[in-house]
Amino acid sequence: MFQPGSDIQRTSTLTSFLKGCGIDSYEELVRRSNEDPDWFWGQIIDHGGIRFAQPYSRLRDISEGPESIRWAVGSTLNLTETCLDARIADGLGDKVAIDWVGEDGSRRRWTYSDLTAEASRVASALATRGVRPGQAVGIYMPMIPEIEAALLGIARLGAVAVPLFSGFAPHAIVSRLNDADAVAVLTADATPRRGKPVWMEATLAQALTDVPSVHTVISLRRFGGAVADPARDLDWSETVGRASPELAAVPVKAEDTFLIAYTSGTTGRPKGVVHTHLGVQAKATADFLLCLDMKRDDRHLWMTDMGWVMGPLTLLSVLLSGSTLVLAEGAPSMPGDPFRLLRLASEMEVTHLGVAPTLVRQFMTQDTESLSGYDLSSLRIVASTGEPWTEDAWLWQLDHICRRRAVPLNISGGTELFGAILTSTVLHELKPGGFSAQALGVGAKVLRQDGSEAAPGEVGELVVTQPPLGLTPAIWGDRDRYLETYWSTFPGLWRHGDWVRCDPDGTWYILGRSDDTLNIAGKRIGPPEIEAALTETGEVVDAAAIAAPDDIKGVAVVCVCVAAPNVSPDAELVNRLKDRVGEIVSKPFRPREIHFVEALPKTRSMKTMRRVVRAAFLGEDPGDLSSISNPETIQPIADLQKEKS
Helix, strand or coil: CECCCHHHHHCCHHHHHHHHHCCCCHHHHHHHHHHCHHHHHHHHHHHHCCCCCECCCEEEECCCCHHHCEEEECCEECHHHHHHHHHHHHHHCCCEEEEEECCCCCEEEEEHHHHHHHHHHHHHHHHHCCCCCCCEEEEECCCCHHHHHHHHHHHHHCCEEEECCCCCCHHHHHHHHHHHCCCEEEEECEEEECCEEEECHHHHHHHHCCCCCCCEEEEECCCCCCCCCCCCEEEHHHHCCCCCCCCCCCCEECCCEEEEEEECCCCCCCEEEEEEHHHHHHHHHHHHHHHCCCCCCCEEEECCCCCCCHHHHHHHHHHHHCCEEEEECCCCCECCECCHHHHHHHHCCCCEEEECHHHHHHHHCCCHHHHHHCCCCCCCEEEECCCCCCHHHHHHHHHHCCCCCCEEEECEEEHHHCEEEEECCCCCCECCCCECEECCCCCEEEECCCCCECCCCCCEEEEECCCCCCCCCCECCCHHHHHHHHHCCCCCCEEEEEEEEECCCCCEEEEEECCCCEEECCEEECHHHHHHHHHCCCCEEEEEEEEEEECCCEEEEEEEEEECCCCCCCHHHHHHHHHHHHHHCCHHHCCCEEEECCCCCEECCCCECHHHHHHHHHCCCCCCCCCECCHHHHHHHHHHHHHHC
């Protein structure tokens, strides 16, 4: 157990919030937030100072059921009014909003006034090119200050941001931009990797041959990259640099989309998770400003990517709190600099740090002698999310990063919530890898398969019984899929897709995905995208991508395939297929292993039973096999591990 210091508890934002509400404990606040959502989210809106252009007539309308909840009925707003204009009105115009460090150590600092002006220029440039409120604009950029201005500029115009993982290959870009019907993309010509440029605009140009809706690309050309289409592809310095820095925020309806965050399910194309201007602000306020105790004088560093929800979430949390975002381009661990993240935290006096269990396990493989030279005394909070912790990694973090002073706070929720369902707080004793409480206003419960509530300590499905502000109201363009994916298992309740348990002492534990979605180093993707990359080669006729335990990543991709006729599986084929996944999907999802069998387990409707593949491969109980049509396929998969040994 770890007990946060009394000074941190006493001065926490959560302590102040509880006192202001006249509530004695976090548990009592959870109870009231679940029983009286209108009161609670009204408090959160006030605490976050969220501005409305037109006030709402009713905060919450649930008359058509929780799956159709409407928030702030009749209101209009724009999140940049709160995150930028209000900060300047507060006197923070000259405060550093973004403190950036490049891979080579170069530094740039933008004040709140600088960020506001650049976001306005982005909005002005897009408007000049005919982009209108409600239209989708892609973001395919590295983590540089301009990417933050890109997100905020799109929002300021009332357009819809579509952030893309900066490592995506063309195929993945095409599917997402086409789904969103994007009309423009903001990009950069390249990003440095170990001193050499990795060309991004060229990758985007290749993808855009299959995205006819995009008429404008604005590229920040740092490395003199080539222009693919002069009529479409514009230079950032000329287009954005000369645009107006004073464009006012365009008010939009509360239910209008700010962001489409693409995540993957177990079947079909990637899901476009919709988030609204009000929802993201309210959830960030509840989760980051309260539970993760982000304050105005904090310097926050969480190395991520704008293509994953943590990119937008960390930026908006920093702006809502009026603190400083320490933005680092490149990797958190590099050859010759294995603890780069911690070195930066030391040199840049970070107070509020984000890590992932995967990264900590990478750190654990290194000689820790150099860590003694890093002064991490400024750290107050070390937050984490991603895949489940192992106890040894959590304790290593506590000793070597937190130094048993900073508080390790674990959160879990996901893209669909723009934040947490489960959290830890500075007011609780903390157990290795656990969550000390449920998040505020979510009504988290553990259910058995029959819908009854599980007993303390019993494993079951994690559900949300009280939809919070910030919960996605839709999958972009697919209402039926939204209802089927999240609301059909337990009618009236949001099924999140995680196996969990809540111990008698109130500590929660995530035990993995209850569906087939792969979570690799905190990045989620559906098996079909990986499987499609394999079968499209013509050398594989069937494939199942599963997650297997990995000492470094926590989990890694393993593929079990059926070779095409007249194709002989050998080491050369395996390497070629691994590279194919890296090219078509992304390098983080490159399989660790590829194996071959004669057939895969199928249901009677010919769906691949990935859970059975995974159980057989790992030697686990496959569970109910009543729907399998070819049980003879299980043993050959189980024998693969024997062949390895």
